[in-house]
Amino acid sequence: MSKDKIIQAAIEVFSENGYHRASMDEIAARAQVAKGTLYYNFPGKSQLFKTVVKQGIEDIMQRTEAELNSPLPMKEKIERVIRDHLDLFLESRHFSHIVFNEISNGIEQDVLDELKELKRKYLSFLASIIEEGQCEENLCRAVDANLAAASIVGTLESTCNYYLNHQDAYSRDDLEQFAFTMITQGLFISFE
Amino acid sequence: MSKDKIIQAAIEVFSENGYHRASMDEIAARAQVAKGTLYYNFPGKSQLFKTVVKQGIEDIMQRTEAELNSPLPMKEKIERVIRDHLDLFLESRHFSHIVFNEISNGIEQDVLDELKELKRKYLSFLASIIEEGQCEENLCRAVDANLAAASIVGTLESTCNYYLNHQDAYSRDDLEQFAFTMITQGLFISFE
Amino acid sequence: MSKDKIIQAAIEVFSENGYHRASMDEIAARAQVAKGTLYYNFPGKSQLFKTVVKQGIEDIMQRTEAELNSPLPMKEKIERVIRDHLDLFLESRHFSHIVFNEISNGIEQDVLDELKELKRKYLSFLASIIEEGQCEENLCRAVDANLAAASIVGTLESTCNYYLNHQDAYSRDDLEQFAFTMITQGLFISFE
Amino acid sequence: MSKDKIIQAAIEVFSENGYHRASMDEIAARAQVAKGTLYYNFPGKSQLFKTVVKQGIEDIMQRTEAELNSPLPMKEKIERVIRDHLDLFLESRHFSHIVFNEISNGIEQDVLDELKELKRKYLSFLASIIEEGQCEENLCRAVDANLAAASIVGTLESTCNYYLNHQDAYSRDDLEQFAFTMITQGLFISFE
DNA sequence: TATGAATGAGGGTTCATTCAT
DNA sequence: GATGAATGAACCCTCATTCAT
Numbered sequence: 001m002s003k004d005k006i007i008q009a010a011i012e013v014f015s016e017n018g019y020h021r022a023s024m025d026e027i028a029a030r031a032q033v034a035k036g037t038l039y040y041n042f043p044g045k046s047q048l049f050k051t052v053v054k055q056g057i058e059d060i061m062q063r064t065e066a067e068l069n070s071p072l073p074m075k076e077k078i079e080r081v082i083r084d085h086l087d088l089f090l091e092s093r094h095f096s097h098i099v100f101n102e103i104s105n106g107i108e109q110d111v112l113d114e115l116k117e118l119k120r121k122y123l124s125f126l127a128s129i130i131e132e133g134q135c136e137e138n139l140c141r142a143v144d145a146n147l148a149a150a151s152i153v154g155t156l157e158s159t160c161n162y163y164l165n166h167q168d169a170y171s172r173d174d175l176e177q178f179a180f181t182m183i184t185q186g187l188f189i190s191f192e
Numbered sequence: 193m194s195k196d197k198i199i200q201a202a203i204e205v206f207s208e209n210g211y212h213r214a215s216m217d218e219i220a221a222r223a224q225v226a227k228g229t230l231y232y233n234f235p236g237k238s239q240l241f242k243t244v245v246k247q248g249i250e251d252i253m254q255r256t257e258a259e260l261n262s263p264l265p266m267k268e269k270i271e272r273v274i275r276d277h278l279d280l281f282l283e284s285r286h287f288s289h290i291v292f293n294e295i296s297n298g299i300e301q302d303v304l305d306e307l308k309e310l311k312r313k314y315l316s317f318l319a320s321i322i323e324e325g326q327c328e329e330n331l332c333r334a335v336d337a338n339l340a341a342a343s344i345v346g347t348l349e350s351t352c353n354y355y356l357n358h359q360d361a362y363s364r365d366d367l368e369q370f371a372f373t374m375i376t377q378g379l380f381i382s383f384e
Numbered sequence: 385m386s387k388d389k390i391i392q393a394a395i396e397v398f399s400e401n402g403y404h405r406a407s408m409d410e411i412a413a414r415a416q417v418a419k420g421t422l423y424y425n426f427p428g429k430s431q432l433f434k435t436v437v438k439q440g441i442e443d444i445m446q447r448t449e450a451e452l453n454s455p456l457p458m459k460e461k462i463e464r465v466i467r468d469h470l471d472l473f474l475e476s477r478h479f480s481h482i483v484f485n486e487i488s489n490g491i492e493q494d495v496l497d498e499l500k501e502l503k504r505k506y507l508s509f510l511a512s513i514i515e516e517g518q519c520e521e522n523l524c525r526a527v528d529a530n531l532a533a534a535s536i537v538g539t540l541e542s543t544c545n546y547y548l549n550h551q552d553a554y555s556r557d558d559l560e561q562f563a564f565t566m567i568t569q570g571l572f573i574s575f576e
Numbered sequence: 577m578s579k580d581k582i583i584q585a586a587i588e589v590f591s592e593n594g595y596h597r598a599s600m601d602e603i604a605a606r607a608q609v610a611k612g613t614l615y616y617n618f619p620g621k622s623q624l625f626k627t628v629v630k631q632g633i634e635d636i637m638q639r640t641e642a643e644l645n646s647p648l649p650m651k652e653k654i655e656r657v658i659r660d661h662l663d664l665f666l667e668s669r670h671f672s673h674i675v676f677n678e679i680s681n682g683i684e685q686d687v688l689d690e691l692k693e694l695k696r697k698y699l700s701f702l703a704s705i706i707e708e709g710q711c712e713e714n715l716c717r718a719v720d721a722n723l724a725a726a727s728i729v730g731t732l733e734s735t736c737n738y739y740l741n742h743q744d745a746y747s748r749d750d751l752e753q754f755a756f757t758m759i760t761q762g763l764f765i766s767f768e
Numbered sequence: 769t770a771t772g773a774a775t776g777a778g779g780g781t782t783c784a785t786t787c788a789t
Numbered sequence: 790g791a792t793g794a795a796t797g798a799a800c801c802c803t804c805a806t807t808c809a810t
Contacts, residue, residue: 002770020212021298024805034771036808041770045805078379106213116357123354130379141381144362147370148379150354151347158346159339162315165308170336178335182343186378187270187322189333194795216780226796231781233794386774404596405682408801418775423802425773462763484734490597500741507738514763525765528746531754532763534738535731542676542730543723546699549692554720562719566727570762571654571706573717578791600784610792612787617790621784 003041005031010052015092019049020106046111053099053115057122060088064125074133074140081129082156082179089160090172096157123149152183195233197223202244207287211241212298238303245291245307249314252280256317266325266332267376273321274348274371281352282364288349315341344375387425389415394436399479403433404490430495437483437499441506444472452513458521459568465513466540466563473544474556480541507533536567579617581607586628591671595625596682622687629675629691633698636664644705650713651760657705658732658755665736666748672733699725728759 009031013022024045028035042048067080089096099119107115126149133140140148156179163175201223205214216237220227234240259272281288291311299307318341325332332340348371355367362370393415397406408429412419426432451464473480483503491499510533517524524532540563547559585607589598600621604611618624643656665672675695683691702725709716716724732755739751 017298018212020210023803025803035806036771036773037769039806075380106209133379139381140379141373141377143370143373143379144366146358147351147354147362147367148374150350151371151374152379154346154348154350154353155343156346158342158349161346162339162342166338170339174336175339178339179343181333181335182340182378184378184380185333186374186376187325187332187335187340187344188267188376189331215778217778227781228783228796228798229794231783232796237780401682402596404594407799409799419802420775420777420804421773423804424775429801459764484737490593517763523765524763525757525761527754527757527763528750530742531735531738531746531751532758534734535755535758536763538730538732538734538737539727540730542726542733545676545730546723546726550722554723558720559723562723563727565717565719566724566762568762568764569717570758570760571709571716571719571724571728572651572760573715599782601782611785612792612794613790615785616792 002031002033002037005033006038006041006048007051007055010048011056011092011095014049014052014098015095018098046107049107050111050114054118056095056099057118060084061122061125063088068129074136077129078133078184079180081126082152082183083176085153085156086160086172086176086179089157090164096153096160123153126152155179155183194223194225194229197225198230198233198240199244199247202240203248203284203287206241206244206290207284210290238299241299242303242306246310248284248287248291249310252276253314253317255280260321266328269321270325270376271372273318274344274375275368277345277348278352278364278368278371281348282356288345288352315345318344347371347375386415386417386421389417390422390425390432391436391439394432395440395476395479398433398436398482399476402482430491433491434495434498438502440476440479440483441502444468445506445509447472448509458517458523461513462517462568463564465510466536466567467560469537469540470544470556470560470563473540474548480537480544484537484541507537510536539563539567578607578609578613581609582614582617582624583628583631586624587632587668587671590625590628590674591668594674622683625683626687626690630694632668632671632675633694636660637698637701639664640701640705650709650715653705654709654760655756657702658728658759659752661729661732662736662748662752662755665732666740672729672736676729676733699729702728731755731759 006027009027010022013027013030016022017026024035024038027048028038031038038048042051064081064084067084068077072080085096099122123146127145130140130145130148134142134145159175159179159182163170163172198219201219202214205219205222208214209218214237216227216230219240220230223229230240234243256273256276259276260269264272277288291314315338319337322332322337322340326334326337351367351371351374355362355364390411393411394406397411397414400406401410406429408419408422411432412422415421422432426435448465448468451468452461456464469480483506507530511529514524514529514532518526518529543559543563543566547554547556582603585603586598589603589606592598593602600611600614603624604614607613614624618627640657640660643660644653648656661672675698699722703721706716706721706724710718710721735751735755735758739746739748
């Protein structure tokens with residue numbers, strides 16, 4: 001079906017180029033459909049973008065949720081969340097970018113609002129995991145869970161980015177261990 | 193002088209829109225000069241962008257360096273580095289974004305290389321502070337200092353971003369304390 | 385169809401203005417299509433130019449070739465070649481100019497190379513007629529046929545040009561006779 | 577003096593690029609004067625162009641005239657005229673182009689008229705030499721002398737052009753001999 | 769359901785020219 | 790006499806969108 005081909009192509013093209021630099025022409029070409037077909041299936045570029053982002057966020061949420069339903073100790077759960085995100089970020093270099101950072105000037109306000117809402121929902125989802133760790137097991141520090149979620153995503157994104165530019169210096173495993181340490185224990189050795 | 197007006201305008205426009213969405217027309221209008229004046233002073237858009245980024249990075253490096261020359265305990269130094277970065281990031285909403293995350297497709301390769309070099313130099317600068325904390329005072333954990341620098345910047349950027357979208361829920365001071373805690377102690381209460 | 389309209393308009397505009405002075409805007413206006421349509425049909429200005437030149441050269445080659453297939457004495461054939469070229473040059477004032485003399489600085493090298501190749505092919509075609517006259521009938525002097533071809537084209541072009549600026553002083557027939565005499569017998573009455 | 581430096585630079589730049597493609601910036605740079613100085617010395621681009629063309633034409637006329645005052649047989653005089661022109665055309669590749677063929681759309685009408693007048697004067701000068709050969713020595717055929725002049729210039733220009741693109745195949749001497757033969761005797765061996 | 773030719777607003781860039789110094 | 794910063798019109802080109810088929 002055309003719609004699916006288009007979405008797949010759109011994920012690729014948006015991920016590689018970012019919103020503004022991605023062109024409907026290239027999406028159509030990559031999806032092997034005519035340009036008109038894009039507009040037959042989606043009202044416009046920004047709506048297509050929204051669909052892509054939505055799908056991406058739902059994917060990672062589902063992926064992560066599946067892991068969390070298994071009866072694991074909290075510490076391990078968070079390890080997995082980090083691993084899942086590294087997978088996603090490394091796999092589709094710019095996707096996290098788009099989702100979390102795309103400068104949005106030039107997208108219609110209503111689409112923009114929906115995107116913000118999606119992002120909010122996603123951070124809430126992460127925050128709820130953290131809250132679980134705060135309540136249930138007294139594992140996590142009593143910081144604001146939403147800020148913590150944002151901070152984790154930021155850390156993961158920027159370290160992935162650094163890693164991708166210096167793949168000779170680190171292994172994927174180094175990255176994962178570093179991220180886990182940094183996120184859970186912070187920079188300081190002790191702190192009274 | 194035109195050149196300064198242009199740089200100021202460029203900082204604004206690039207910060208608000210990102211590279212690709214920023215237009216030379218708007219920069220000229222904001223700087224209250226004719227479009228041709230941009231090209232009299234800079235060879236083109238990408239070079240103007242480079243100048244802006246360079247200046248931004250040099251600014252924050254200088255600002256931070258000044259603080260670090262004072263004889264403060266390491267812990268306080270890092271507190272100040274965080275505060276300086278929050279200042280910068282909050283002040284110019286998307287500047288950090290541009291510097292650290294701008295999707296670069298479509299910028300000439302040579303300019304791109306210079307930008308990467310600038311970024312690398314900046315992260316090295318931050319890393320050197322961390323290394324100092326590792327060696328001199330045995331304060332910092334023995335993680336890779338460059339990755340740690342990247343991770344700090346990522347944390348600050350994404351929490352700032354979150355804060356700017358939820359200013360009703362937090363004070364600037366909340367943000368600062370959160371960032372310091374998260375960066376230095378991490379998410380977990382204890383970890384033996 | 386748009387493509388044909390564009391080519392016709394391009395012939396006119398390039399002929400009247402030369403490559404650098406011709407503007408895509410004017411071609412679009414003359415073709416009564418939107419500017420974007422030019423770029424839908426051709427990759428850019430230089431490619432459009434190439435198409436125009438190619439078509440022009442192929443036209444004159446075909447036109448001439450048709451004449452030469454008829455079983456005429458060589459002398460008459462050359463008369464016809466001259467007449468055909470005068471037709472072309474007088475009809476589309478600057479076309480020959482463009483083809484044979486366009487200063488090419490600023491056209492992409494690959495297009496330029498194709499144009500040179502076209503020109504070379506055309507001169508070879510003329511040269512082959514001359515060679516026929518040298519061999520078969522011992523009519524033509526044993527000069528280098530390619531130079532001779534170039535020289536004929538130059539003579540025709542510059543006399544046409546002169547004629548067009550002094551139409552009151554000569555008839556088309558005067559021009560034709562003059563060209564034939566000059567090309568075939570030269571300036572001197574006798575030469576021992 | 578600035579004026580002279582400018583004219584020399586202008587000759588170079590116009591010769592290399594043609595009128596429309598030549599830029600005042602480059603002329604100024606080549607003359608090592610500021611851009612404003614061009615406008616201090618000349619009213620504008622087209623006037624500067626006119627000056628250059630004028631000087632070029634006067635140069636070649638003087639150069640040729642000097643040769644013709646010596647008491648040579650007519651045949652030799654014409655040989656020299658050809659040689660002088662080849663020198664000029666080969667030396668300054670596009671100068672003849674500019675003078676004899678520059679498509680002039682976009683130059684102010686009054687300058688254009690002056691240029692045409694210059695060209696006319698020059699062709700008359702050549703024509704007068706031919707006329708001398710017709711009358712005095714009964715050497716030249718009784719063709720229209722102005723057309724003959726135009727035709728000679730056209731031949732020389734286009735053969736020079738061909739030669740410059742195929743320098744491996746011919747020597748300068750080949751070119752000179754060819755031009756002399758073609759111009760004076762034409763293509764045909766005999767013609768009764 | 770799908771197409772692709774056509775559009776036109778807007779983007780980056782060039783350059784002859786002006787003018788205060 | 791000479792400068793060079795500043796201008797703005799005009800250039801080539803891109804691309805999201807429309808619409809007849």
